[in-house]
Amino acid sequence: MALTVGVIGGGQLARMMVPPAIGLGLEIEVLAENEGSSARIAATEVGDYHDADVVLAFAKGKDVITFDHEHVPQPVLKALVDAGVSVHPSPAALFVAQDKLVMRERLSAIGLPVPDWARLSAPADLQAFLDEHGGRCVVKTARGGYDGKGVRVVSDAAAVDDWFAQLSDDPAGIGAALLAEELVDFRRELAQSVARRPSGDVVAWPVVESIQRDGVCAEVIAPAPASAGRISDMAEEIARTVARELDVTGVLAVELFETTDDRVLINELAMRPHNTGHWSIDGSTTSQFEQHLRAVLDLPLGDTGTHDEWSVMVNVLGGPATGTIADRLPRAMADEPGAKIHDYGKDPRPGRKVGHVTTTGDDLDDVVYRARAAAEHFLD
Structure with a gap:
C-alpha cells in the first residue's frame, strides 16, 4: 500500500x-x-x-x-x-523558524555566526541599539514577516512606533517584542540547502547566490560563483550544524550573508523547500521537493549532484499585465526551447511570485541570458 x-x-x-x-x-x-x-x-x-x-x-x-x-x-x-x-519537521524545530527572536537566541546559544542583535520591548531599547551601531540598524517583527515584509532599515527610534503599539503575546500577531540587528555590510546573499531524515542522515546541495530586488528573491545562481573551497565549506557546515542541533527534518534552507570582511552570517531559516532551491528541479539529480518527501518519510536520501556546471533560476514576479502565464507559454517555448518554465497557477499581481524559469549549461553568461530572456516573456 x-x-x-x-x-x-x-x-x-x-x-x-x-x-x-x-x-x-x-x-x-x-x-x-x-x-x-x-x-x-x-x-x-x-x-x-x-x-x-x-x-x-x-x-x-x-x-x-x-x-x-x-x-x-x-x-x-x-x-x-x-x-x-x-x-516533520517537528513543532520544536518549527518554533525556531516561526519566531525570529527565538531563532536568534537558539543560533547564538549554539555558537553559530549571526549579526549582532537585540530584543526590543520599547523605543528606548531601539534608541540604545542605534547609539551602539552608528545610528542605523534593521528592525524586524518577530513573527509574520516574509519577502521583505516586516523588515525596516531605521535611523530613528520613532520609525517603528506602529510596531511597538502592536506588540502582543498573541501568536497570530507580530510577536511580544521586536528584533534589532546590525546593518550588515555584505558582498552578496547566499543560501545553503540541506535535507535531513529522522534517522540523522544529511545531504547538501551546492551553496547558491541569491539576488534580491525590493526584499524579494529575483534570481538564483547555482553554484554561487567563486564559492568553491572556504565559502562553500563554511556554508555547508553551518547548515548541517543547524539541522543537527535544532533536530530539523526535511529540507532546510539557511539564508546567509557573505560580508565584506569575509565572514558568513546566518540571516534566516526556512524549514521546508525554499525559493532558492527551485533550480534543483531541473539542475540537480534530486530536486529539493523529491528530497523533502524522502526525508520526512525517513527514506534513503537522493544524490544532490548537478547535471551541468551552472543552473540559473529567475522568478516571474508579478506576471503579465494582461492574460496569464499560460497564454504566453507557446511563444516563450519557441524562443527559449532550453528553458524550463514553471507556472504556479496564480493570478498575476504586482510583486507576487507567479512562476519561475530555469536554464542550465556550462557558460554562465549564456545561462543567465537565456533565463532572463525566458522570464521576460511573462512580464510587461
Whole structure:
C-alpha cells in the first residue's frame, strides 16, 4: 500500500511536491486555504489550518504530515503530536523558524555566526541599539514577516512606533517584542540547502547566490560563483550544524550573508523547500521537493549532484499585465526551447511570485541570458 503524505498549505511549494510524489509512487494530499490555491490539483480538503479539529481530521490516515509554510500555530502542532501523528519537521524545530527572536537566541546559544542583535520591548531599547551601531540598524517583527515584509532599515527610534503599539503575546500577531540587528555590510546573499531524515542522515546541495530586488528573491545562481573551497565549506557546515542541533527534518534552507570582511552570517531559516532551491528541479539529480518527501518519510536520501556546471533560476514576479502565464507559454517555448518554465497557477499581481524559469549549461553568461530572456516573456 502506498505511503500517504499530507501537506498543510496550498501554495506553490505544495504544488511542486506533486510530480515527485507521483514518481515515487506516493499518495499526496493537501489541506489548502482556499479553493483556488496553487496546489489545487492535490487539494483534497479546504480548511483553516488554525483550527485543530480541521487539521486533525485531515491528518487521519496519513503516514506523515509536512508543510508548505511555517505558520501552523504551535497548539495545533501539539494536538497532532498528542494524537500520535508523525509530524516533520517537528513543532520544536518549527518554533525556531516561526519566531525570529527565538531563532536568534537558539543560533547564538549554539555558537553559530549571526549579526549582532537585540530584543526590543520599547523605543528606548531601539534608541540604545542605534547609539551602539552608528545610528542605523534593521528592525524586524518577530513573527509574520516574509519577502521583505516586516523588515525596516531605521535611523530613528520613532520609525517603528506602529510596531511597538502592536506588540502582543498573541501568536497570530507580530510577536511580544521586536528584533534589532546590525546593518550588515555584505558582498552578496547566499543560501545553503540541506535535507535531513529522522534517522540523522544529511545531504547538501551546492551553496547558491541569491539576488534580491525590493526584499524579494529575483534570481538564483547555482553554484554561487567563486564559492568553491572556504565559502562553500563554511556554508555547508553551518547548515548541517543547524539541522543537527535544532533536530530539523526535511529540507532546510539557511539564508546567509557573505560580508565584506569575509565572514558568513546566518540571516534566516526556512524549514521546508525554499525559493532558492527551485533550480534543483531541473539542475540537480534530486530536486529539493523529491528530497523533502524522502526525508520526512525517513527514506534513503537522493544524490544532490548537478547535471551541468551552472543552473540559473529567475522568478516571474508579478506576471503579465494582461492574460496569464499560460497564454504566453507557446511563444516563450519557441524562443527559449532550453528553458524550463514553471507556472504556479496564480493570478498575476504586482510583486507576487507567479512562476519561475530555469536554464542550465556550462557558460554562465549564456545561462543567465537565456533565463532572463525566458522570464521576460511573462512580464510587461
